[in-house]
Amino acid sequence: MVSPLSIIYYTFHPNELRNILQWKVWHNPVHERNVANETETQKTCFKFLDLTSRSFSAVIKELHPELLLPVCIFYLTLRGLDTIEDDTSIPLETKEPLLRNFKDFLEQDGWNFTGNRPEEKDRELLVQFHNVVTEFKNMKPAYQAIVKDITDKMGNGMADYCRKAALDDASVKTTVEYDLYCYYVAGLVGEGLTRLFVEAEFGNPALLKRSQLHKSMGLFLQKTNIIRDVREDNDDQRRFWPKEIWSKHVNDFDDLFKPEHREAALNCSSEMVLNALEHSEDCLFYLAGLREQSVFNFCAIPQSMAIATLELCFRNPAIFERNVKITKGDACELMSKSTQNLRIVCDVFRRYARKIHAKNTPKDPNFLKISMACGRIEKFIETIFPSQSAQDAKLLVKGEMSEADKKKAQEEAETRQDLYFMMCLMGVIVLVISSIMFGVAWYFGARFDLAFKELLNGNFQKPAHLGEVRDEL
Amino acid sequence: MSVNKVLLKKVLISGGTGFVGAATVRALAEAHPECAITIIDLQPPGTTHVVPGGISFLQVDVTSLNEVRRAFEQVKPDLVIHTAGIVPPLSERFGRRLERHTWRVNVQGTRNMLDAAKEANAEGFIYTSSCCVVVDCLGFPYHNIDERWPIPASSLIYEAMVLQESSSTMATCSLRPSVLCGPGDYQLVPSIHACIAKYETPFVIGNGTNLWDVTYVTNVADAHVLAAQNLMSSKTAAGEAFFIQNNEPITFRDFCLAIWAHFGHTPPFEVHIPMFLLYLVGWLCEWLTWFFGTTTTLSRGSVRDACSIRYASGEKARRILGYQARVGIDEGIRLSCEDYARRMGVELPPKATRPKEE
Numbered sequence: 001m002v003s004p005l006s007i008i009y010y011t012f013h014p015n016e017l018r019n020i021l022q023w024k025v026w027h028n029p030v031h032e033r034n035v036a037n038e039t040e041t042q043k044t045c046f047k048f049l050d051l052t053s054r055s056f057s058a059v060i061k062e063l064h065p066e067l068l069l070p071v072c073i074f075y076l077t078l079r080g081l082d083t084i085e086d087d088t089s090i091p092l093e094t095k096e097p098l099l100r101n102f103k104d105f106l107e108q109d110g111w112n113f114t115g116n117r118p119e120e121k122d123r124e125l126l127v128q129f130h131n132v133v134t135e136f137k138n139m140k141p142a143y144q145a146i147v148k149d150i151t152d153k154m155g156n157g158m159a160d161y162c163r164k165a166a167l168d169d170a171s172v173k174t175t176v177e178y179d180l181y182c183y184y185v186a187g188l189v190g191e192g193l194t195r196l197f198v199e200a201e202f203g204n205p206a207l208l209k210r211s212q213l214h215k216s217m218g219l220f221l222q223k224t225n226i227i228r229d230v231r232e233d234n235d236d237q238r239r240f241w242p243k244e245i246w247s248k249h250v251n252d253f254d255d256l257f258k259p260e261h262r263e264a265a266l267n268c269s270s271e272m273v274l275n276a277l278e279h280s281e282d283c284l285f286y287l288a289g290l291r292e293q294s295v296f297n298f299c300a301i302p303q304s305m306a307i308a309t310l311e312l313c314f315r316n317p318a319i320f321e322r323n324v325k326i327t328k329g330d331a332c333e334l335m336s337k338s339t340q341n342l343r344i345v346c347d348v349f350r351r352y353a354r355k356i357h358a359k360n361t362p363k364d365p366n367f368l369k370i371s372m373a374c375g376r377i378e379k380f381i382e383t384i385f386p387s388q389s390a391q392d393a394k395l396l397v398k399g400e401m402s403e404a405d406k407k408k409a410q411e412e413a414e415t416r417q418d419l420y421f422m423m424c425l426m427g428v429i430v431l432v433i434s435s436i437m438f439g440v441a442w443y444f445g446a447r448f449d450l451a452f453k454e455l456l457n458g459n460f461q462k463p464a465h466l467g468e469v470r471d472e473l
Numbered sequence: 474m475s476v477n478k479v480l481l482k483k484v485l486i487s488g489g490t491g492f493v494g495a496a497t498v499r500a501l502a503e504a505h506p507e508c509a510i511t512i513i514d515l516q517p518p519g520t521t522h523v524v525p526g527g528i529s530f531l532q533v534d535v536t537s538l539n540e541v542r543r544a545f546e547q548v549k550p551d552l553v554i555h556t557a558g559i560v561p562p563l564s565e566r567f568g569r570r571l572e573r574h575t576w577r578v579n580v581q582g583t584r585n586m587l588d589a590a591k592e593a594n595a596e597g598f599i600y601t602s603s604c605c606v607v608v609d610c611l612g613f614p615y616h617n618i619d620e621r622w623p624i625p626a627s628s629l630i631y632e633a634m635v636l637q638e639s640s641s642t643m644a645t646c647s648l649r650p651s652v653l654c655g656p657g658d659y660q661l662v663p664s665i666h667a668c669i670a671k672y673e674t675p676f677v678i679g680n681g682t683n684l685w686d687v688t689y690v691t692n693v694a695d696a697h698v699l700a701a702q703n704l705m706s707s708k709t710a711a712g713e714a715f716f717i718q719n720n721e722p723i724t725f726r727d728f729c730l731a732i733w734a735h736f737g738h739t740p741p742f743e744v745h746i747p748m749f750l751l752y753l754v755g756w757l758c759e760w761l762t763w764f765f766g767t768t769t770t771l772s773r774g775s776v777r778d779a780c781s782i783r784y785a786s787g788e789k790a791r792r793i794l795g796y797q798a799r800v801g802i803d804e805g806i807r808l809s810c811e812d813y814a815r816r817m818g819v820e821l822p823p824k825a826t827r828p829k830e831e
Contacts, residue, residue, distance in 0.1 A: 354682055362730040362739050368803040371727040375684050379722055379784060390619065 016329020023332035027339065029062040030294040044131040045072055052079045052122050059301055064294045066200050069135060070143040071298075074192060076125065076132050077106065077151055080113075083126055085158045089117040092166045099159040103152040105129075106136050106144075142199050150192035157184035171239055175275065178242040179219065182226070186218030193299075202292035213289070216282030217299065223276035224306040227269065227313050231257065232323055245271050248365075257320050263363075266315050271366050273314045273356070277373040280307060281380040284349060287342055288384065300338040304348050308334055311352040315359045346381045353377040479702040481508040485550035485595075487535055487586060488557030490514045492657055493601055493650070493693055495522030497554060500694035501701070502528065511548045513541075514557065522657045535582035538589070545593040552701055553590045555635075556601040557582055579631055587638050587645075597704030598645040599697060600635040602714065619786040620714055636712050644704045644711035648696055651718040651785065654805060655690030656812035663813060665732050674733055674740040679748040679780035681726040686718035686784040689805030692798040693717055699794040715790040719798040719805065722784035728806070735810035737822035751776045 010017040033046070049057045049072050060071050084090065084098050094115070105111040111133050113126040125132075136144060161184070164170045172178045194214040197203035207213060226233070226240040233240060239253055249268035250256055256265040283303050290296045308326050313319050326334075337344045357374040360367055392405075442448060484501060488494040489512030498510055502525045513533035518524045531547070533540045535557045558579050583600065590598050632647050639645040654661050668674050696717040703710040723731075733739065755776040790796040800808070814821045 357682070357724070357727075360727075362727075362734040367734065368723065368727065368731045368806065371723045371731075372721045372802065375722040375724070375784075378684060383786070 010329075013327075013329060016327055016332075019329045019333040019336070023336050027336065030297065030339075031062055031064050031068070033061050033068065034065075041131045041134045042069065044128065045069075045076060045135055048076055048125050048128070048131075052076070052125055055302070055305075059298045062294055063298055064200070064202065064292055067196060067202070067295070070139055070147070070196055071193070073132060073136050073139065074147050074150070074196070077102075077136070077147060078154065078189065079122060080126055080129060080132070081151065081155055081158060083116060083120060083122045084113070085162065087116050087120050090115060092162060095162055096159045099155040099162070102155040103148045106133060106148060106151065109133060109137075143196060146192055146195045146199065150188050150195075154184060154188050157188070172242045174244045175242050178240070178244075178275075181240065182219045182222040183215060186222035187215040188218070190214040190216075190218035197290065197292075197295055202290065202295045204289035204291065207286060207289045213282050213286040216279035217286050217303070220276060220279040220283050221302055221306050223272070223279070224309050224313075227272045227276065228309055228319060228324060230269075231320055241268075241272060245275065262317055262320075265320055266317060267364050267366070269313065269319060270315055270360075270364050270370060273310050274366050274370050274373055276310055277353075277356075277370070277377070280349060280353075280373075280377055284342070284346060284380065284384070287345060293339075296342075297339040300342075300345050301335055304334040304338040304345060305331065307349055307352045311355045311359075314356050315361070315364075343385055346385060350378055350381050479706045481505045481552060481701060481705060483509050483511070483548060483550045484552045484554065484701065485511045485513060485545065485548050486554040486556065487513050487533070487582075488555070488601075489524065489528075490516055490518045490522055490530075491556060492522060492653065492655070492659075492690060494554075494556040495524050495657070496655065496690045496694035497556065497697040498524045498528060500691065500698050504698050511544075511550070513544050521659070535585055536577055538585045541585045541589045542592065545589040545595075549593055550590075550595050552597040552599070552705060553586065553595050554599045554601070554697060554701065555583060555586045557586075558601070558631075580634075583631060583634055587635065591638070591643060595643055597701065598635065598638065598643055599700050599704065600632065600645065600647045601693075601697070602632045602635075602647045602649045618716070618784075620716060620789050632714060636714060639712035644708045646700055646704060646710040646712065647714040648693070648700060649714060649716050649785075650693040650696070651686035651688045651716070651783070653688050653690050653693060654809040656808060658690070658809060658813070661687075662732055662809045665729050666736060666810075666813065668729070669733060669736060669738045674729075674738065675742050675744050677726055677743055677745045678751055678776060680745065681724055683724055683780055683782045684722040684784045685725045685728060685782075686720075686722050687728055687802055687805075688718045689798065689800045689802065689808070691800055692719060692805075695799060696790065696794060696796045699796050703794055709793050713789075713793065715794060715796070716785035716787060717790055717796065718785060718787060719800075719802045720787040721798070721802045723802065725780075731803075731806050732810055735807060735821055736814070736819075748776065748780045 035043070038046075046061070049060060053060075053075065056075060060075060061068070063071055081099065081102050084095060084102075087095075090098075098113070110130045112129045116123040116126060136147065139147075161170055161181070172181055191211070191214050194203060194207050194217075198205050198208055230241065234253070234257065241253070241256075243253075246253055246256065246268050248271070249264040250261055255261045256268060287296065287300055287303070290299060305326065308330060312324055312326055316324060318324050334348065337348050353374045357371060360370045360374075364370070438448070481501070486494055486498060486501075489498050489510075491514070494512070494514070495518070498512060501508060501510055509529070511529040511531060512518065512524065513531045513535070515532065515534060517530050517532065518528070529548075531544045533544045535541055587598065632649075635645050635647055652661060696715070700710055700715075730740070787796070787798075811821060
């Protein structure tokens with residue numbers, strides 16, 4: 001399990017190792033699944049959750065018991081839709097009704113689908129989809145309605161997209177289309193989850209009124225993935241970067257991957273990062289509206305990962321060559337910091353915004369806009385967590401200290417006192433021990449009077465004859 | 474500015490040929506063609522800060538109460554906008570040489586304007602203050618400050634004088650714009666541009682993460698028009714002070730880099746200089762300039778200026794005045810650089826932003 005390479009890596013990155021260990025040792029899930037009480041179909045659903053999702057399954061499984069199963073079913077349903085949409089072997093005339101009617105299959109006992117090509121990686125989920133149907137029908141009706149509604153919207157969105165791709169040209173042209181695409185694949189998920197949170201009373205109902213907020217939650221994640229996966233997607237003949245953006249920098253999308261256009265490609269990617277960064281304040285605002293720790297963790301972890309990934313991708317030529325990923329150590333640190341409170345998540349956002357800012361270069365045509373976006377994040381964080389208050393400033397101007405400062409000063413005085421006490425104690429001990437030593441020496445006949453006289457005469461050397469005596473010995 | 478229902482009849486504006494004043498005159502003339510505007514200033518309108526035609530001008534020294542009174546008797550304004558004030562040039566700002574002169578114009582001038590306005594039964598009085606009333610107490614960082622923040626005693630007098638005069642007969646308010654840039658600016662953009670020729674661009678003072686507010690001059694002018702409309706109608710701004718800025722804080726370093734980039738210059742490398750070191754150098758420079766009677770870019774004040782955090786919240790101005798920056802700061806910096814290049818007679822290099830036409 002531990003490869004020699006990783007040993008070398010962590011020798012030089014002890015911080016990362018520390019982060020990993022800290023996460024593994026100290027992290028206590030807020031809630032844990034109770035496997036003993038689960039039915040067979042529930043167990044199967046969680047098995048599929050593990051199989052289909054790498055990043056989400058862990059956070060889902062730590063959710064509050066009230067939402068654990070609904071969110072799991074919601075995830076598997078959307079994953080099922082995705083598996084049909086992704087499969088290029090299914091002709092449009094079969095695919096379109098499947099996608100549009102998927103919401104109804106959720107209520108048909110025993111529904112499953114075996115029409116996927118064998119190499120489709122989540123094929124098995126649809127083959128055994130009846131488990132999901134069973135659990136769907138066991139959910140509270142309110143949750144069922146939410147999952148069904150989002151499935152309906154997403155299924156139709158996907159069907160429209162497939163139709164357009166088959167008959168016309170589905171490439172993303174404008175930034176508006178780009179936002180719309182991201183809304184269908186991720187923004188809708190944000191909407192569904194938010195409705196589940198509010199229904200379970202784990203989220204402020206205002207989150208639903210300000211739809212911009214939950215939309216941004218999904219868009220921020222999706223846009224980050226689209227930036228990070230540009231190479232992989234292009235190799236699979238998929239292009240999500242909107243033409244409106246890339247055409248400002250290169251004439252042909254493929255030019256982004258050519259070394260001779262590296263500078264233009266970097267400028268293009270930084271415009272994409274800028275486009276994603278616009279959502280970050282909304283995301284922090286959204287997180288402020290969550291009322292339950294496990295739900296907060298569930299939402300905050302992917303967001304922190306996203307801002308870190310954006311920072312990693314920002315002006316990084318490697319994204320055009322391979323898949324870049326944040327290191328495991330960083331991921332563990334981000335998870336530890338995203339499972340506490342909003343202030344710490346804000347610190348993460350500010351830190352990464354500053355890192356992005358530090359990599360920004362005036363050669364980039366969007367230099368100032370990126371700088372402004374970073375400034376906006378800082379200013380926003382400052383509005384929710386002011387680092388100083390007008391009250392404190394007033395006192396400071398008057399030359400007085402605030403309560404917190406007074407307390408701090410008092411604490412400092414106490415530590416100083418402790419320090420003095422320790423020093424005195426040490427002095428006393430040294431004094432006692434040395435007087436004992438001198439006493440013993442005097443008892444055995446040491447002539448301190450002679451030694452003192454020699455010292456007074458300025459003779460600090462040891463007497464010459466003593467040296468000779470020693471030599472003889 | 475959508476609310477144009479308020480009619481402004483007679484407006485008297487001091488310092489109307491200056492940077493902020495002229496911009497305010499232009500904005501007023503555009504938004505309120507019905508309004509009769511009179512400028513009082515030491516110099517008649519020139520070519521640097523253009524004012525539209527049809528504006529009256531009276532040559533008045535605001536430090537002379539008699540001259541101010543005569544102007545008010547002649548104009549009988551409903552609304553007074555007092556922008557005349559001295560912002561010492563960058564190199565002198567923290568020096569002592571101009572202090573007495575600055576004091577006289579700013580305090581005596583403001584006093585005269587207030588007294589004359591009361592005597593002439595003006596209904597509204599807008600004072601153009603500065604964010605510096607708060608932030609010039611340089612000792613600590615100013616993150617996202619708002620109007621509740623205290624004013625250091627030394628700057629208190631300018632603004633408080635105006636706000637205290639607010640009454641049922643004459644409503645007063647004070648606008649505190651941040652550092653300004655825009656066409657006709659002879660302080661900020663020129664001095665930053667000058668760093669290129671002096672090979673000063675690679676040096677970063679401090680860590681370069683301190684955020685700053687900069688305001689494009691027409692936005693401040695817009696704020697004056699909004700304040701005028703408010704004082705002449707609902708008067709919700711009476712007795713209040715407002716921070717006015719673009720609400721797009723960026724770092725001071727980036728502001729400089731953006732200006733240099735417009736002039737086609739990118740620093741070839743970067744050297745970070747710890748603040749305390751430069752502070753020391755600034756202190757030495759101050760002594761040298763005192764000794765030789767010259768001016769310098771470097772002083773303790775300017776070092777602290779470049780490293781300090783100052784940005785304010787635009788919330789109150791948005792809520793009460795309905796102010797929002799119409800020109801974004803990126804656009805504002807571009808326009809400022811283009812204007813300065815025109816004044817110097819140089820051509821800006823083409824921008825790399827445009828798509829390649831191949």
